[in-house]
Every structure is written in structure tokens, then in C-alpha cells.
Amino acid sequence: MTDTKPTPTPVPDSTEARYPSPQLWDRIEGARRRAGRVRDTVITQAHGGGGKAMRDLIDDVIRSAFDNPNLQIQEDQARFSLAEMALHGDRLAFTTDGYVVSPLFFPGGDIGKLAVNGTINDLAVSGARPLYLSCSLILEEGLPMDTLREILASMGQAARQAGVQIVTGDTKVVPRGAADKIFISTAGIGVIPASQQIAAHQLQPNDAILINGYLGDHGAAILIARGELQLETTIESDCAPLHGLIAALLDAKITPRAMRDLTRGGLAATLNEIAQASNLHIAIDATKIPIRTEVQGFCEILGFDPVHLANEGKLALAVPAEQAQTALAVMRAHPLGQHAAIIGSCRPEPKGIVTLQNGFGGERILAMLVGEQLPRIC
Amino acid sequence: MKYVDEFRDPATGQQLLQQIARQVRELGRDAQHPLKIMEVCGGHTHTLFKFGIESMLPEGIEMVHGPGCPVCVLPVGCVDDAIAIATQPNVIFTTYGDTLRVPGSQKSLLQCKAEGADIRTVYSPSDALALARQSPDRDVVFFGIGFETTAPSAALTLLQAHEEGLSNFFLFSTHITIIPTLQALLDDPLLQIDGFIGPGHVTMVIGVEPYLALCEAHHKPIVISGFEPLDLLQSLVMLLEQFQTGRCTVENQYKRVVQNSGNRIAQQALEKVFLPRERFEWRGLGSIPNSGLQIRPEYAHLDAEKRFLLPSRSVPDPKACQCGEVLKGAIKPWQCKVFGTACTPETPIGACMVSSEGACAAYYNYGRLATTRTLPQERP
Missing domain, CATH: 3.30.1330.10 (PurM-like, N-terminal domain)
Structure with missing residues (x-):
């Protein structure tokens, strides 16, 4: 509690009352220049x-x-x-x-x-x-x-x-x-670095396609965090900086032909961009794509496909076939690539498309989404 | 993943595929004279494409993708009505996500939302009911769409709202029923179908019996199927066995979910809340008698059709659209005049291009693989 008792005003010295001391102005000027503290609790x-x-x-x-x-x-x-x-x-x-x-x-x-x-x-x-x-x-x-x-x-x-x-x-x-x-x-x-010429159109037939781990964690985590689905899971976003992992690859003399990070639109969008830019066929083996059981289950319930879900710490890269195993080993030795996998390869025909060979033996075209991924009703 | 992987086992799949190939050979069917089999349900179409099953089937079987995707067959007039409701000043319009993109005569719900209407995606009608309880000063409308699969939950939600005495929850019913639809298809002389893969989830509600009369009258065998790849392959084996033995009946492959008598509680809810409409306009198939469900007069106070002034105009399909012929198996999607030109997934004209489960959208996205393989290579 503060003391509310009135205190008598001290009688000022007659000169000080008329002319403030120079120290006062210095004090004020100091305060004006000093970095202020923000005390507001909200942005105004x-x-x-x-x-x-x-x-x-x-x-x-x-x-x-x-x-x-x-x-x-x-x-x-x-x-x-x-x-x-x-x-x-x-x-x-x-x-x-x-x-x-x-x-x-x-x-x-x-x-x-x-x-x-x-x-x-x-x-x-x-x-x-x-x-x-x-x-x-x-x-x-x-x-x-x-x-x-x-x-x-x-x-x-x-x-x-x-x-x-x-x-x-x-x-x-x-x-x-x-x-x-x-x-x-x-x-x-x-x-x-002068030695790197990474671009989607550099893709060559027989190149191996790799990704650095589980797909769809970010997309699933965000949709669940919005709370509309009333699902409780342990899925966390994969948000992470990838330059350390990439530096490890380049240090190991891997020469990626094409490399993209997988964000909105997921793996499907990125691979389609690369296939179209290079006018080659990218063939993916669905059984090789690392997907967490929780994310797979989330997708099964809502009718989503993990290959369309967003990621924030994943990349896809194409390397010459003879570098594939080394690249995989380097990625797996890095904390952000422990679950890396070789998921497919590049072929000359049919041009500009991505196909997905599923575990069931069938093959289908992996297309880009037209709009946003919306839950199916049945 | 448990309870999923078991039904996607490749080894069992290969066995079933070999059996199907043998049966088709024994039936003397080939690419020139294929057995035309319709999977009625959009969920089955999705599985066929997702797992690339069509490319694994022998040439003597041709799958025809039926009208069982409720999003696809939602008519233009209903979308216009939905937009008329959603743009009322005090309305929160709730809907399943995949109806947002369906084109009306002027625009889709997605465009309408962008223009400022309060349209929210929900995952079940009970989400809409919860919203109505939370927002007593707003009118909350649920867009009821789908066959007997989704209609019971809409009916039960309406009954719950009635019991709670809520005055701000409304159901806009565009629900449809499967039997009159199949009846209309079978009555059509254009139809070229030898047998049906029946819809598993609809049948879980209505049971197997309602199909019996249809099957007898038109001599088309029906096998009710589950939705995993092995379910579909096993259903094809069962259907082919019927052809081989000369039987024609309704069989249930999806016994782990579908009881022959269906789900009585769901049936009672449907009975209590809905009445058949005299006619219902389908995108692609035109007007089919008794195929729509309207809310009974007892619940008029919860019926969006009664609460709001609706244009209720019947908007015919564009003339160029040949969805009807595609849905009846008379032509393949790519034989339609506007396929891939005026009609694309970005700007769909007809039912079959609207949802990713529609036959044309599926071919548009996935069909290139099949056609590039069968067509001779272009010269450089």
C-alpha cells in the first residue's frame, strides 16, 4: 500500500523556481535519447x-x-x-x-x-x-x-x-x-559456391531421387493445431534449417543436379515442377517414402494424401545414380536426415510426368493439387 | 498400419488378379468384348485410381465409373440455393470441405466465401450444431449432402436440435438415395453395364434387401464391396463367379461392416426426418423421381428451405456436357467433346470433372499414363 497522506510541498529557492537548473534539461535530454522500455501490454x-x-x-x-x-x-x-x-x-x-x-x-x-x-x-x-x-x-x-x-x-x-x-x-x-x-x-x-550448378532442368535420366525423412509432419501438425478436427496426436512440425544437411552433402563431393525444399503442395508439387522443368519422367516407389504411422492414420481418416501435405524441414534432391548410396549415407548420418530414403529414379519417357508405383503393384500419375486439399466426405 | 495394411497386401492382391485373369479368359472376354462393370460409389473409383488397379486388370474387364460421388452430382440449382442461403446477413453456413469448389451458375461457395460470406468447413453435422449452441444470435445452416451414408447423421443432428428446442439451427437437405438412382440408370436404354460393384457404406445403412428387386428385374448381378484394394478385387472375383455359374444375385463382400439388414437406427432416423421428393435434378443424369430427400413438415422450423427464400431454379447442364453418357458407360471420358478442352478440373463443366473422384477428373489426372502406354510413340 502507498502512503496517501499529503506531504507539504517544499518551499522552492526563489531563483530555481524561475530558471530550471541546466541539470534538469540534461536529465530530460538523456531520457529522450536513452533506449526506452516498452511497457505497453499490446500493440497499438x-x-x-x-x-x-x-x-x-x-x-x-x-x-x-x-x-x-x-x-x-x-x-x-x-x-x-x-x-x-x-x-x-x-x-x-x-x-x-x-x-x-x-x-x-x-x-x-x-x-x-x-x-x-x-x-x-x-x-x-x-x-x-x-x-x-x-x-x-x-x-x-x-x-x-x-x-x-x-x-x-x-x-x-x-x-x-x-x-x-x-x-x-x-x-x-x-x-x-x-x-x-x-x-x-x-x-x-x-x-x-562456384562449383554448384543446381537447377531443376539439370536432371538426367537414371538420376536417383532422395528425400531426407518423414513426409507431411508440418501439414498434419498445423491442421491438428487449428483444433477443428478434435484429434489428439503427438505429431510435431518438422520446421528446421536444411543448410547444414546440404553442406554435409556438398562436403562429401555429392553434386546434386536438382534440389528443392518441400513446402506447400508437398512432394507431389515439387517433383512435378522438376519433371516439367527437365521434361523427364520421375518414377517414385511409394513403399520407399518414409511416412509416420500417425500421419498415415491422420490422412486415412480425412482422405488426405501425405504426398500433398506441407513440410518445412524436408527436401528432395536428384543425384547421379552412382552417388546415390553415398548421398543416402551422408544424409542418414545427419540429425535432419536420419530417415532419409532413395524413393525413385528418373527416366526419359513419358516426358514431364511423375508416377507413383504403389506397394500394391499398380502405378498412377502423381498430379499436383488443383487447389487446397479439402477433406472428402465419403 | 493395422486394419489397413491387411487389406492392401500385394501378395494376396496378385493371387486375386491372377484369378480374375483366369475367370475373364474362361468367360471368353477380351479387349474387343469386355465385361463392363460399374462401380457405383466414388470411394471405389478413388481406390481404383489411387492403387492403379485399372492398369492391373485384364483387358477383358472395363470399369465404368458410376454416379456415386455426391459432390459430383450436386446440381447447379442446389449450389445456387446454397449460395443464396450463405449470403443472408445473419447466417453461418457450414459445409463439408469438398462441396466448396462445386460450380453454381454464377460462382462456387469458395468464391462466395472469398466475397465475404461466413462459410465454414465442418467435419460432421454435430460441429454445426455445436456452433449453433455457441452462437444463439446467428442462424447456423448445415449443408446436408450425400447418399444414405451421410443422411442419417444429418437426420440425427436435426432431431437433437429439435429436442434441445434450438431455433437457430437449420438443415439444407440435398440428400439423395441410391435405389431410385440405380433404377433410373437401369431403365435407361443407353446403359451398357453387365454388373455392379455396390456401394459399401450406403449398404451399411440400408442393408442388402433393397437391391434384390432391382437385380431380379434387370438381370444384373451386384456385389456390395468394401473400399480397400483387396475388397474390390475380391468383389470382382465374386461378380465373375456369378457370370461363370450363370447366377444373378446380390452378394455382400463387405460383411465385416455391412449387415444384410443394414443399420436399423439409421434407417429409423431417415424415416423419421425425411420424405422422398417427387423429383430431384442430378448433375449429369437429369431429373430422377423419388431420388431426393426433403425434410418432413413436422420439422419445417428447422428446414432451411422453409426458413430462407430460395431461387430453387432448375439449371440444366451445359449442352456440350456428355456426363450422362460417361456415367452410363456409353462413352469413355476422353470421348466427350469438351474433355480436357473447355472442361478441366480448374474450370469443370460437368459432374464428372468436379470432384477428384469423378470419372473425368480421375482420367484427366491419372489417365495419361494408360494412354501413353497404349498409343504408338510419336515420331520426333
């Missing part, structure tokens, strides 16, 4: 207004979560040394991606971790070493400050674990209802 439009509230948000909530030397220069742009980047290779890889996942937190990850790892993976599948990310935040008025702090801490942690720096960013606040809590957009820059 003031946090996007360009004034002190926004600066405090950036200093206290954002910059502190991403802490790195590049952020300390506090200019309108990040600056890098070309000479230093050129040590890693001869070309830049540059990519951008937006993250709008709902719910924000789900088993195995959150929107922040996703925003870092997703962009890292888009860089890494070119063979690039990911170096720098940007982070643009669109915040809905009313977003709890603690939620924002938690998401940013997760981004900072994911970036540190992956050895990349978040070096520039932007923050906008939109009125309630104009966005769903938080949208994150990240762009990334990496450097591609």
Missing part, C-alpha cells in the same frame, strides 16, 4: 507511427531479440563487404517469402522459427551458404506484446542456431481486423 497504432513509441519498440523488443553487429549501425540499410562474401562463392542467391500461418504457435515451432528457416531453406537448396536475412513485420493492433516478444525471441534463436544474421527490417501496424495478429516477411541473401 502508436507503435507504427514513426515516433518514440515505434523507436522504443524497435530498440527494446526487436533489435534486442536479433542482437548482432550489423543491426548496431542503425542506418536505413544493412551494409556488407563484397570481398568477404566473395570468399564463399561467385554468385549471390536472393529470395523472399511471407509467413501468415495460423495458429502462430504449433507443436514443433511457431511463425517466427518458420520465417527464419523457410527463407534459409529457399537459399540453401541452391547450394548457397545463407548469410543475411531481413525481417518485415506487419502487426495487427491489439497483438499482445508478450506474443510478439516470444515470436521474435524464437526468430533470434533460429537465426543464431543457423548461423545467419537478421540485419535489416521494417515494422508496420495495421488497424484491428486488417491483418491476422502478425504477418512476417523475410528476405535472404546467400552465396553460391
Whole structure:
């Protein structure tokens, strides 16, 4: 309890009352310049207004979560040394991606971790070493400050674990209802080693197709986390940065012809993109595709197919047939590739399609989904 | 996975396939004179394509994909009615996910949702009922679609709402029934079908008896089948045995689920809530008498057709569409004039292209493999 008893106002010195002491102005100026503490419990439009509230948000909530030397220069742009980047290779890889996942937190990850790892993976599948990310935040008025702090801490942690720096960013606040809590957009820059020429059109007949583990964990985890299905499972998102696994492959002198990470649209979409770009036939053996029993069961109940479910820590790559076993061994020795498998191979005909040989002996075309995967009613 | 893998065992599958090949040979059927067998249910079509079973069957069997995909046969007029309800100001319109893309005369429910209607995907009618309890100031409408498989749960939910005295839950029934539909198919002179693989889940509700009269009157054998690959292959073996021995009857392969008498509780719920409609318009098959289910007058207060003003217009199928002939086995999907040109899964014109279980959509996605193999190679 505070003492509510009135205290007598001290009689001021006559000169001080008329002219405030210079120390007072110094104190005020100091306070104005000092990085402020954000005490608000929710995001308000003031946090996007360009004034002190926004600066405090950036200093206290954002910059502190991403802490790195590049952020300390506090200019309108990040600056890098070309000479230093050129040590890693001869070309830049540059990519951008937006993250709008709902719910924000789900088993195995959150929107922040996703925003870092997703962009890292888009860089890494070119063979690039990911170096720098940007982070643009669109915040809905009313977003709890603690939620924002938690998401940013997760981004900072994911970036540190992956050895990349978040070096520039932007923050906008939109009125309630104009966005769903938080949208994150990240762009990334990496450097591609001179020796790597990975591209979908490089695929050759007889190449082996590999993936690094269980399919569909992310898609299933998100659908279940939305709570509409009233299913309880232990499925966690596979959200993870893949550049370490890819570096291990490249270090082992594997020369991937084509490599893509498997995100929305799943394995089916990615393989179709590769088959069309190379105008070759990709033949997949369904019995070789690693799928968790829980995910298989989830799909059986809802009429989904795991090959269409989203992933956030999986890649498909094509390597020359003679490298297939080495590539498999390297992947299996890495924590993100323990369940890696050779799932198929590439043939000259029929051009531009993906087929799936199922365990039953039949073969069918594996097509891309037209729209979203919707549960069948019967 | 337990209770699934047992019914997908490749070794048993191969044995059954060899047996089918032997039977077809003994029946003297070949590519020129195939036995035409219709699987009525969309679930069976899905299994055939998912497991590539068609490519493994001998050429003397031709599978004709029937009208048993309720999403596919949902008529344009019903979609327009659904949209008319969903766009009312105070309505939450709930539906199974796969009806969202079905085209109406102007747009689909998915487009309607994008334009601002409160349309929500549910996984059962009881989800819609729960929503009605939670939102007493909104009208919650459930879009009842499907054969006797889904109709009982809609009926039981309506009865539950009635018992609770809810005044903001409504059922929009476009439910349909299998027997009048088969009757209409069999009465059609265009029909070229030798026998039927009957729908397992519908029969789980209605039982085996309702098929007996049809089978006798038209001399077409029927085997009620489960949905796993071994179920379908075993059902084909049973059907071929009927041809070999000259029998013509209704047999039940799906005994682990289907009782001959069906499910009495479900039947009673259907009886209590629904009445047959005089006529119901099908996409692809036209108007079929007694094939639709409407809500009985006792429950008019829960009937969306009574609560909302509906256009209820009958919109005929586009002239170019030959879905009817495809569904009757008179032509193959790729023989339709608009297949793959004006009619594609992205912009479907007819029933068979609407859902992934429709015959044309399945051929569009998966058929290329079969045709590339049988057609001579193009010259470079």
C-alpha cells in the first residue's frame, strides 16, 4: 500500500523556481535519447507511427531479440563487404517469402522459427551458404506484446542456431481486423559456391531421387493445431534449417543436379515442377517414402494424401545414380536426415510426368493439387 | 498400419488378379468384348485410381465409373440455393470441405466465401450444431449432402436440435438415395453395364434387401464391396463367379461392416426426418423421381428451405456436357467433346470433372499414363 497522506510541498529557492537548473534539461535530454522500455501490454497504432513509441519498440523488443553487429549501425540499410562474401562463392542467391500461418504457435515451432528457416531453406537448396536475412513485420493492433516478444525471441534463436544474421527490417501496424495478429516477411541473401550448378532442368535420366525423412509432419501438425478436427496426436512440425544437411552433402563431393525444399503442395508439387522443368519422367516407389504411422492414420481418416501435405524441414534432391548410396549415407548420418530414403529414379519417357508405383503393384500419375486439399466426405 | 495394411497386401492382391485373369479368359472376354462393370460409389473409383488397379486388370474387364460421388452430382440449382442461403446477413453456413469448389451458375461457395460470406468447413453435422449452441444470435445452416451414408447423421443432428428446442439451427437437405438412382440408370436404354460393384457404406445403412428387386428385374448381378484394394478385387472375383455359374444375385463382400439388414437406427432416423421428393435434378443424369430427400413438415422450423427464400431454379447442364453418357458407360471420358478442352478440373463443366473422384477428373489426372502406354510413340 502507498502512503496517501499529503506531504507539504517544499518551499522552492526563489531563483530555481524561475530558471530550471541546466541539470534538469540534461536529465530530460538523456531520457529522450536513452533506449526506452516498452511497457505497453499490446500493440497499438502508436507503435507504427514513426515516433518514440515505434523507436522504443524497435530498440527494446526487436533489435534486442536479433542482437548482432550489423543491426548496431542503425542506418536505413544493412551494409556488407563484397570481398568477404566473395570468399564463399561467385554468385549471390536472393529470395523472399511471407509467413501468415495460423495458429502462430504449433507443436514443433511457431511463425517466427518458420520465417527464419523457410527463407534459409529457399537459399540453401541452391547450394548457397545463407548469410543475411531481413525481417518485415506487419502487426495487427491489439497483438499482445508478450506474443510478439516470444515470436521474435524464437526468430533470434533460429537465426543464431543457423548461423545467419537478421540485419535489416521494417515494422508496420495495421488497424484491428486488417491483418491476422502478425504477418512476417523475410528476405535472404546467400552465396553460391562456384562449383554448384543446381537447377531443376539439370536432371538426367537414371538420376536417383532422395528425400531426407518423414513426409507431411508440418501439414498434419498445423491442421491438428487449428483444433477443428478434435484429434489428439503427438505429431510435431518438422520446421528446421536444411543448410547444414546440404553442406554435409556438398562436403562429401555429392553434386546434386536438382534440389528443392518441400513446402506447400508437398512432394507431389515439387517433383512435378522438376519433371516439367527437365521434361523427364520421375518414377517414385511409394513403399520407399518414409511416412509416420500417425500421419498415415491422420490422412486415412480425412482422405488426405501425405504426398500433398506441407513440410518445412524436408527436401528432395536428384543425384547421379552412382552417388546415390553415398548421398543416402551422408544424409542418414545427419540429425535432419536420419530417415532419409532413395524413393525413385528418373527416366526419359513419358516426358514431364511423375508416377507413383504403389506397394500394391499398380502405378498412377502423381498430379499436383488443383487447389487446397479439402477433406472428402465419403 | 493395422486394419489397413491387411487389406492392401500385394501378395494376396496378385493371387486375386491372377484369378480374375483366369475367370475373364474362361468367360471368353477380351479387349474387343469386355465385361463392363460399374462401380457405383466414388470411394471405389478413388481406390481404383489411387492403387492403379485399372492398369492391373485384364483387358477383358472395363470399369465404368458410376454416379456415386455426391459432390459430383450436386446440381447447379442446389449450389445456387446454397449460395443464396450463405449470403443472408445473419447466417453461418457450414459445409463439408469438398462441396466448396462445386460450380453454381454464377460462382462456387469458395468464391462466395472469398466475397465475404461466413462459410465454414465442418467435419460432421454435430460441429454445426455445436456452433449453433455457441452462437444463439446467428442462424447456423448445415449443408446436408450425400447418399444414405451421410443422411442419417444429418437426420440425427436435426432431431437433437429439435429436442434441445434450438431455433437457430437449420438443415439444407440435398440428400439423395441410391435405389431410385440405380433404377433410373437401369431403365435407361443407353446403359451398357453387365454388373455392379455396390456401394459399401450406403449398404451399411440400408442393408442388402433393397437391391434384390432391382437385380431380379434387370438381370444384373451386384456385389456390395468394401473400399480397400483387396475388397474390390475380391468383389470382382465374386461378380465373375456369378457370370461363370450363370447366377444373378446380390452378394455382400463387405460383411465385416455391412449387415444384410443394414443399420436399423439409421434407417429409423431417415424415416423419421425425411420424405422422398417427387423429383430431384442430378448433375449429369437429369431429373430422377423419388431420388431426393426433403425434410418432413413436422420439422419445417428447422428446414432451411422453409426458413430462407430460395431461387430453387432448375439449371440444366451445359449442352456440350456428355456426363450422362460417361456415367452410363456409353462413352469413355476422353470421348466427350469438351474433355480436357473447355472442361478441366480448374474450370469443370460437368459432374464428372468436379470432384477428384469423378470419372473425368480421375482420367484427366491419372489417365495419361494408360494412354501413353497404349498409343504408338510419336515420331520426333
